[in-house]
Amino acid sequence: MSDAPQRDKTRILDAEAIRRALVRIAHEILERNKGVHGMAIVGIRTRGAVLAKRLAAEMQAIDRHSVQVGVLDITLYRDDLSRIAPNPVVHATDIPFDITDLRVILVDDVLFTGRTIRAALNALNDLGRPKMIQLAVLADRGHRELPIRADYVGKNLPTQRQESVDVRLSEIDGIDEVLIEPAQLPERSGGRP
Amino acid sequence: MSERVIISGGRVVDPANKRDELADVIIENGRIADVLAHVSTKTKRNGNGASNGATVIDAQGCIVAPGFVDLHTHLRQPGREDKETIETALRAAVRGGFTTVCAMPNTEPAIDSRGVVEMVRQEAQRVGLADAQVIGAVTIGRQGKELTPFAELFEAGCIGLSDDGSPVGDSLLMRRALEYARMFDRPIIQHAEDSQLAAGGVMHEGAVSTRLGLRGMPGAAETVMVARDIALAELTGGWLHVAHISCAETVDLIRDAKRRGIRVTCEATPHHLALTDAAVGDFDTLAKVNPPLRADRDRRALAQGLADGTIDAIATDHAPHTDWEKEAEFDQAPFGISGLETALAVCITELIESKALTWLQLIERLSTAPAKIARLAAGSLAKGAAADITVINPSLRWRVQAAQFASKGRNTPFDQKDLIGRAVAVLRNGRVVYGL
């Protein structure tokens, strides 16, 4: 579906690199938590949820036990809701199990300012009281605005603030890749300085 | 300053004297001295009283017509001076090209006795500007129960009688009124509305009211009463004038009655000629009027009725209301449109531009015919007639700004609309009362 990387975008990770990163993270999670017992993986919509499912599959392949997966929509917990219009489309949260006392591995595609994770932590807090929350991300691009850090990182990507990081996954975009795009010039309407 | 005025170079449209040509109107001492076919502009152009000591008004490119006569105006005074006073209404009238208005009696108190008639006429005389004739009430207090003293009212100068705002519902009472008014040769002006059929209605009953969930007033509420009144006019030989007709079926009934020789006349308003129930839109109370704006077929039938003479006159039904009253919920807001200042332009935009009417026909409906119905010596540019004259720029495009109306009533659905045509000068008794 998606075309080859556009003229200005740079491909940082290809499909194979993504796969290897996920496998490594799966091993790291299992090692640090000594297996999947008492654990759940919760992915943040939309691509975090895809990665969460892939991670769970990896871990099952290694550990031969299945692990519970949930999907979290953090729209209602965003800290900019009263500052932006229109309100973003909200999709459903689907965590069909009680997270209380579980080790929750929160999964997202890119870690940037940290505000999404802050919202996710608040959302999880309203759903129960996990024993512990760990964070796994495919890419960490720096520029944190809150004291948030990831426990598991697929790749560290130093970026400039204005650049954008574009994660594409085959389940949604038809291809696995991570791209960096240089800063977009602000759009000009005719005549305005 | 000389009392001689010449309106020069305009197209004089005077249906009473079958005139439609470029001509000069010569006015002396407040009366029309002569109307001469226009020769050239050269000798006349001087503005400040040079030629024979006369004031010259250059009417090139304009229509010169007898001043309009409105058979249906609500002056609101006495009683509701917050909505309008005689003074503000007459100022609005001349801005619209009207030199005579006929005041409806639904004031507080109602005009059902000589005293109130005189009060209105005296105040109008004090204000000057346009002439105000009075329509007396048919029943005491407009309650629909007892007839008013007709002789007293006509002697005081009433040109007709009406309970307008309400119909005369009781058939026997309407019969008596028509019979009794016969000896004065004056009309009973009926607001034709069957109160039970229309009860609770706030707009035309049709597709729009159905969609909006608003209670409708069916066309039948009007036609039922018109049919009844025509039968009574036939029975009594009296003179029935139907106010503000709105339905295609009413036009048909009246056309047929006239053909049969029954003495019936009628009027239609500019807003009924221009708008339909679609104007209500999103519950716009500015389009709330009684009778309501109806469907397109009704609008077209009214235009046809004006063209073929079934409808004798165009009357404004000028009904000013305060802003805050019209701000109420649609159910509660009062009915009415402030129409004096837009009537001419709406007619030109709707009827002249589309060639539904000729200028001769339009002036007949605005001036000559209503003058005849009110039996006034107006509506004519004959020699010796009072110089009540309206000079019209027929192609001037302008945007209606209700906030700048002379009338206190800003309630018009034509606000911010672009219209064509406007009175640019109005004379009464030879004196300029508006424009220039």
Add this chain to the structure above:
Amino acid sequence: MTTTVQDVAVSPWMRKDLLGLWELSPDEIRLILQTAGSFREVSERSIKKVPALRGKTVVNLFFEPSTRTRTSFELAAKRLSADIINIAAQTSSLSKGETILDTVRNLEAFNVDIIVIRHQSAGVPHAIARKSAASVINAGDGSHEHPTQALLDMFTIQEKKGRIEGLNVSIIGDISHSRVARSNVWGLTKLGAKVTLCGPPTLMPKYLDEWNTRVTFDIEEAIEGADVLMLLRIQHERQESTLVPSLREYRLRYGLNAERLARGKPDVLVMHPGPINRGVELDSSVADGPNSVILEQVTNGLAVRMAVLYLVAGQGRPPAIEEK
């Protein structure tokens, strides 16, 4: 999670107000239904609250009495962490010199964000929306519209039947005076349902050309082949005795009893906006029976109202920038 509410890619909500379904596009309606699906889950948690409308002020301005709708909006606002005030207003009376707009101007002085209004006169929410910076949600205006009711009705149908398109929906009762009927007709037809209107001629409007519905005066015809039966309350408050000779008459001809229901499809849904006139428009056995989804309508009403509050609250500010 409900499998029936599709996660359609829809564009965001752009209107300041929700005044009716007449002016909405099918996509806008789908957006509301989808959003409602997301909010249903909130009411199933132990902490039934999200901070989405934190710090916002919502006013319930009800000129007509209503416990059900008002409570539903109140709870919806609270579950979104908004502050809510209930005002049971007196009918605006011109003779008192204070108009509806005066009342609203007073509210504006408090900087309220959302006004939920129910009024017996059609068009009042529109008048307020024109003049007020606050978002206005129509909770029922005269006989004109009741958009959140129709939305929760459609949500319920979609839940139970998996779709709206192609379904046969019969609306039975006083159509003339029903805002629930109007909003449902606009909403259902926009999403492709086939709607039949049924009732006595005195309660059925004429001029229905633009409604795109079938009309019948025979309840048997309305029941046959219907997937959904929507019953309307026979309105005591809004009509006079000349319209229907008696409630007994009405029940004889148009009451949904067990026998009539049995002649319909076995899985037909029975719906009612409430409050029910037991023994008039439907019998108790039907109201409490297996085909009835009346209570689910109430539950879904909460999710739908949360969705609507959330969507209109997001207006009047600069556009979003996606950030992680």
